[in-house]
Amino acid sequence: MNFEYKVEGGDFTHAGYASSQVKKMLKQLGVDVSIIKRVVVCLYEAEVNIVAHAYSGVIYIELTADRIIMRLVDKGPGIPDIDLAMQKGYSTASHAVREMGFGAGMGLPNISSNADVFNISSDVGVGTTVEIMINLNAIAA
């Protein structure tokens, strides 16, 4: 099944819609709670990244019985140095964003540690694409 959710840059109030929809679907499928948690953490963090940094974006969800692929494509400033952005604690979030409790520099590292497959590519001045795959069958450790 394929789903698409649009994300508006700067709209923190409505961030999290996609993750709550996905969460409900995974519950319907009876996916292990620890895996649901990993999916939701990844998706929410990635969605907030678009809200905090980009102008707009689209979340593409591809769901099968075994795995979920989440592709988040945004139009935004892009990331000049991805390795730096992947470092824990590194953040370019504005003061205003940090005031709201976001922008601790944990987003991307958090996604990568929760995802089974994580890919990120970016064009400065164009936008960033994040791809996350999580296996839904893994037994919780």
Place this chain on the structure above:
Amino acid sequence: MEKQFFHHALKIVEEACIGCSLCMRVCPTEALRIRDGKAHLIEDRCVDCGECFRQCPVNAIIIEQDDISHIFEYKHRVALVPALIHGQFEHDISMSEISAILKSMGFTWIYEVEHGAGVLKSVMEKLITDTQTPKPLISTYCPAVVRLIQVKFPSLIKNFAYIKAPLEMAAYYCRRVLRDMGAHNAEIGVFYVTPCAAKIAAVKSPVGEESSQISGVINLDVLFNHISKTIRNKSEYLTSEQSAVTLSPSFMLWSLTNGEAKNMKGNTLAIDGMKNVIDFLEKLEDDEITNVDFLELRACDEGCAGGVLLSSNKFLVAERLRKKAKNIINTNSRTKGDSTPPIEAYNEYLMGKVRIKEEIKPRSMYRLAEDRDQAMKMMQRSRRLMCYLPGTDCGICGAPTCLTLVEDIVRHRAHITDCIFVRHNMEEKIMLDPETSRKIMKKIWGNDNFEKNCNKKGAENESN
């Protein structure tokens, strides 16, 4: 395996139900449907919160209770009374007056539930400061919240504090005292005066425990009526000697919102009201909430003051209780002239009883099928079906929302033609004859709703 059967204190009286669907529309776990003009409960979804009971305009939803005569099956008859009882009356009624009335009903020992909070507090504090326990720690005080998390937020079960309610502690204490005085356990009946349906369900089928220490329940409204009648008829009860208030202020307010949270160290938060609790748990489940150590969640507004069995306005009850707590000077955990050892004397014994030992199990209401591929197929089908439904959540199909209808359809509990919009389209395309369409409508709403009836509420000759 998830448990299949749950005891519910809420019952629908079919003869009284007019199938108005108000209950179905407020149920936070979508546990109600309309069929044959009556409300029907899907038992494994119900969390006993009592929202339906509040809404019912014809009192067709009742809360079961034990017949008061059952107390006489025991030699020692203990009444565990919640402090809330003090907030029920406009005039201050002392514990000794309430005791006198309860004794006249046949009870031999009247004890306030919240004395049992003392032993919990210290254990809870230890858990909060323990870095090993998942945070936020979620209180297991409100049974409706515990059940809600089981059905709707199973990933948060690991956050439960696994601590019994003050009620169970008070019951352990009373039983122990009576046993120490020579009574046999079988001779002791401990009856709880309950402010809500969820507490009854918790007593009858405790979550994470084999059995409760409580022998039976008396609904608070019954006691309220009894006390009201007695104090109206016998003025001497109002003038009887005033005993010292025995609960400490913080224990007296334990059942109100913030009753627990205010007494705990660390970052604590109290949330009341079913909708607020659900909204917050959604966020918590998504990892959007950080820096909370302890969460007190209550299904009712104003905590137990908003319990469905309370007769007075919840805001007044809470306010009266706060006022009373403020004026407490003399606290003592036993009644004046009482020779029984106080609850503190049994601290060590009770400490061994505080923790809920068995695992609290999930019983997800969302899961479509045990088998993943099967669930996937059902989900795909429900999403395809959703294309044909209006998304207006009108409830005319007998389900609360379009989404619940499609889920019911894939679970073989309903049919796509239950939707009046679908039927309308099918009739237009001559795929369904109007007679069949009318039959479906009557199958959902019953025949009576199609008859002229001038006795109904708001009609010409209203009478009930």
